[in-house]
Amino acid sequence: MVLPTASVVMTVRNGEHHLPEALDSLLGQTYPRLEIIAVDDGSTDACPRILAEFAGRLPQMRVIRQENGGLSAARNTGLDAARG
Numbered sequence: 001m002v003l004p005t006a007s008v009v010m011t012v013r014n015g016e017h018h019l020p021e022a023l024d025s026l027l028g029q030t031y032p033r034l035e036i037i038a039v040d041d042g043s044t045d046a047c048p049r050i051l052a053e054f055a056g057r058l059p060q061m062r063v064i065r066q067e068n069g070g071l072s073a074a075r076n077t078g079l080d081a082a083r084g
Contacts, residue, residue: 004035004060009078011039011071016046023054036061039078042068 008026012019026036038051040063051063064077 003033004084005033006031007035007037007082007084009037009039009075009082011041011074011078012043012047012051013041013068013071013074014043014045014047016043016050019047019050020054023050027054027058033084034060035082035084037078037081038063039074039081040065041070041074042066 010022010026015022023038026034036058038055038061040047040051048065055061055063062081064081066074066077069077
C-alpha cells in the first residue's frame, strides 16, 4: 500500500450549492498522491449524498460523517484521519 504524501481536509456543513464545484476543483489537482478527506459535520441537506457520489468515483477520497460539533471539531477529526 502506497501512502499519500499530501492530504486535503475539507470540512462540510450544509453547503450543497457549492460542494460540487469545490469537489470538482479538487479533482482537477494533478498532484499524484493526494488524499482527500471530507468531514461532513452533521449536514441536513444533500451534502451526504453528493459526498457519497464523489467518493464512489475517487479512490483517494474518504468521507467522515459526524454529528455537528463545529468547524474546529470537524477540522480536528480530519487532521486525525490524515495519512499524508
